[in-house]
Amino acid sequence: MREKKDIRVLSLERLKEVFAEMDEPAYRAVQVYEWLWKKPVFTFEAMSNLPKSLRQRLEESYAIRAVKINTSQKSTDGTVKSSFRLHDGNLIEGVLIPAEERMTACVSSQVGCSLTCKFCATGYMERKRNLDAAEIYDQVVLIDRQARETYGLPLSNIVYMGMGEPLLNYKNVMASVDRLTSPDGLGLSYKRITVSTAGIAKMIRRLGDDGAKFNLALSLHAANDRKRNEIMPINEQNSLEALRDALKYYFAATRNPVTYEYIVFNNFNDELADAKELAFFCKHIPCKVNIIEYNPIEFADFKNTGEDKLDAFAAYLRKQGVNVNIRRSRGKDIDAACGQLAVKEK
The missing domain is CATH 1.10.150.530 (DNA polymerase; domain 1)
Incomplete structure (x- = not known):
């Protein structure tokens, strides 16, 4: 047959x-x-x-190779994590993050990941394949239904911050954004969509060439090549200098500012010297910094920095004119927080 x-x-x-x-x-x-x-x-x-x-x-x-909800868990803070079963039996995870002013869907772009970031649970999984555009789109549809059923509100924001590296699935990610924003699709605003990358310099340049209209976030986590190499092996082929040049190219083409995501690890990247390096990196293009709490995973022994050091780090950046937000973790109790997504069931 x-x-x-x-x-x-x-x-x-x-x-x-x-x-x-x-x-x-x-x-x-x-x-x-x-x-x-x-x-x-x-x-x-x-x-x-x-x-x-x-x-x-x-x-x-x-x-119609529809994605289906396999299991769902609700956190004490209202966050909902779901595992989704694909047509070939593979599983991925996505998250609904509710807040007073927004309903955000965090979606995956790959089954597993190939980048092996040391602090991320997905990085310890095998990358099995890319998701197609419809599989990414289905996650949004299903999480939107969860938002309406649970909170009586539709999704307002989409972040490509789940499992996988979006820019290593470039074609399908871009096609999914087209379906989400098109008038003959869901008709969402580009400004409500953020694509996060660990830093693939040539693909950031391609976003510039293609005139990407959505928001771009870079998972930076260190503004020092030695430290970034240690926790993010992708930096060995995409150094901070290469990323800086790619981001300047991207900004010149799109005029879109960039968000830098920075997890503060205790006694690793949380000193004022680290903040000074980050502030210098921020001078290249208009940007903001999201300082993120570290969320523990079973594969790594990193620890979150203390409140005093976190506050001092953020204060230094602000004194240097950097726009800083401190992001508190959501869904940590159900392993739904940043860096914790990893399918454990078969």
Whole structure:
């Protein structure tokens, strides 16, 4: 028995051609496309304005490889972590982060990760494959439903900060952003979407060439090559100098400021000398810094810095004119906080 084609890889133009070959009018293709990306639904049977005979024909030839919620956990702070099962049986994780002023979905871009960052649970997993655009999109749809059902509010923000390195799945990440922001998709604002990278210099330049409109965040965590090499091996091929030049290129092309994410590890990158290096790195382009608490994982023995050192670190940056936010962890009790996502079940 031949495998059914994934209908969501087809563009609207190609879908119209397919329907013409089926002797169906072009407007039927538009209806199906809306059901796939704007409504959206995960079965042909749910496409209620199509004749039943057409739904059956589509079912015979095509598949909607929908992502499904496998398990969900709710934190004491209201954060909801879900594992999602993909059509091939693989599992990924995503998080709903509620706040008074926003509802944020944290989504994954890969099954596992290849970057081996020492402080991140996903980095200790094998990278099995990239997610396709529809699998990223489905996470947003499902988390949006959770937000509406749990809190009576729709999603307001999307962050690509889950499992995997988004810029090593460039094509599918960009396609998913297109579906999320397009008028014939979910119609979300680019300014409500943030893509986070560990720092792939050539791909940051490509974002500039492609005129990326979403927000870019760089997981920096050290403004010193020796220290960054130690915790983020990707820095060995993407040094701070290479990242600096790529970010300057990106900003010149897009005029979009960048966010630097900086986890403060006790007695590693939390001294005033480290803050001085970070402040210098911040002078290259308009930016802000999110200082993030370290969230423990079973594979590493890092510790979060003390409150006094954290406050002194942030105060120094502010004196240097750096825009600083201190981000408190959410969902730590269910391993849903930054750096803690790792599928443990089979």
